[in-house]
Amino acid sequence: MSNRYLVTGGAGYVGSVVTAHLLAAGHRVTVLDDLSTGFREGVPAGAEFIEGRVQDAARWLDGGYDGVLHFAASSQVGESVTDPAKYWRNNVGGAIELLAAMRAAGVRTLVFSSTAAVYGEPATTPITEDAATAPTNPYGATKLAVDHMITSEAAAHGLAAVSLRYFNVAGAHGAYGERHDPESHLIPLVLRTAQGRRDSISVFGTDYPTPDGTCVRDYIHVDDLAEAHLLALTAARPSEHLICNLGNGNGFSVREVVETARKVTGHEIPETEAPRRAGDPAVLVASADRAREVLGWRPTRTDLSGIIEDAWTFARRQESESTQ
Ligand SMILES: O=c1ccn([C@@H]2O[C@H](COP(=O)(O)OP(=O)(O)O[C@H]3O[C@H](CO)[C@H](O)[C@H](O)[C@H]3O)[C@@H](O)[C@H]2O)c(=O)[nH]1
Numbered sequence: 001m002s003n004r005y006l007v008t009g010g011a012g013y014v015g016s017v018v019t020a021h022l023l024a025a026g027h028r029v030t031v032l033d034d035l036s037t038g039f040r041e042g043v044p045a046g047a048e049f050i051e052g053r054v055q056d057a058a059r060w061l062d063g064g065y066d067g068v069l070h071f072a073a074s075s076q077v078g079e080s081v082t083d084p085a086k087y088w089r090n091n092v093g094g095a096i097e098l099l100a101a102m103r104a105a106g107v108r109t110l111v112f113s114s115t116a117a118v119y120g121e122p123a124t125t126p127i128t129e130d131a132a133t134a135p136t137n138p139y140g141a142t143k144l145a146v147d148h149m150i151t152s153e154a155a156a157h158g159l160a161a162v163s164l165r166y167f168n169v170a171g172a173h174g175a176y177g178e179r180h181d182p183e184s185h186l187i188p189l190v191l192r193t194a195q196g197r198r199d200s201i202s203v204f205g206t207d208y209p210t211p212d213g214t215c216v217r218d219y220i221h222v223d224d225l226a227e228a229h230l231l232a233l234t235a236a237r238p239s240e241h242l243i244c245n246l247g248n249g250n251g252f253s254v255r256e257v258v259e260t261a262r263k264v265t266g267h268e269i270p271e272t273e274a275p276r277r278a279g280d281p282a283v284l285v286a287s288a289d290r291a292r293e294v295l296g297w298r299p300t301r302t303d304l305s306g307i308i309e310d311a312w313t314f315a316r317r318q319e320s321e322s323t324q
Pocket residue numbers: 075077115116117166167168169184185186187189201202203204205215216217254277280284
């Protein structure tokens with residue numbers, strides 16, 4: 001069945017890949033993005049594009065939409081610490097207006113891009129959805145606040161909602177990949193070092209209580225992540241707010257990521273030991289059993305080399321486009 005969806009933030013990394021998956025499944029998609037961090041060329045061909053803010057969603061949303069996928073948000077953990085008001089305004093303020101617009105238009109299905117950052121420093125690992133939520137930065141706090149808002153909206157007004165809590169999203173879908181400015185994420189920075197665009201990769205902290213002393217994270221391919229969104233749209237039920245973690249359940253250390261990238265790229269990738277980054281938990285690994293059981297999600301691109309290979313293809317494509 002072909003449905004019509006509004007994708008907020010569809011010019012950004014995850015939003016663009018999910019848009020590509022929705023179009024490939026035969027759905028009609030309108031992307032709403034203010035291009036504050038996304039890129040116009042990141043909007044897949046075939047999607048209608050509106051340059052605008054989520055806060056103004058009411059201008060465009062009408063009863064002809066079958067659902068909304070909400071990605072538009074400020075998403076840099078470090079910046080959220082130095083400029084928290086921006087995060088409360090954009091992330092929470094944006095969601096308040098979006099929910100009101102959906103209610104007014106009678107659009108009753110929502111998939112929300114949440115994050116592992118809501119859990120903060122976990123007491124046990126792997127992390128299930130029942131774990132305590134105690135975010136250690138305003139980014140995680142604002143995403144958790146939106147999760148709470150969605151729960152109340154479902155109870156009060158019958159919204160059918162799913163929040164997907166991402167662990168470390170990586171890899172690329174052809175021309176759609178990770179591109180932040182400034183870039184702060186590990187894999188893109190490691191690959192820039194392989195390209196000679198940086199002298200070395202800084203390893204933030206080598207004294208964590210992990211096997212090699214560096215932080216362990218659960219890297220998930222953006223295509224596997226995107227598939228979960230399509231499943232969430234069909235699993236959403238009126239008056240229910242389903243929350244699912246998305247990760248592979250396998251942890252890789254920073255050093256393992258760098259070593260794998262050396263093998264994939266054939267480049268040396270020098271490392272520099274640097275102090276711990278504030279707010280980084282030692283280990284973040286997901287239990288995604290609920291996504292498997294309730295959504296029927298089956299991630300297939302779980303091999304770290306394959307994830308880095310796709311990110312590497314995208315990084316080289318970006319480099320050749322920027323030098324043309
Ligand atoms: O130059 C770098 C960059 C990162 N790291 C390390 O690499 C790991 C991964 O860091 P990323 O910045 O790539 O990802 P995070 O785990 O910090 O962030 C991810 O998880 C967060 C929740 O904790 C948020 O959801 C965020 O948006 C998401 O990208 C961390 O241990 C970090 O300290 C380095 O050693 N050097």
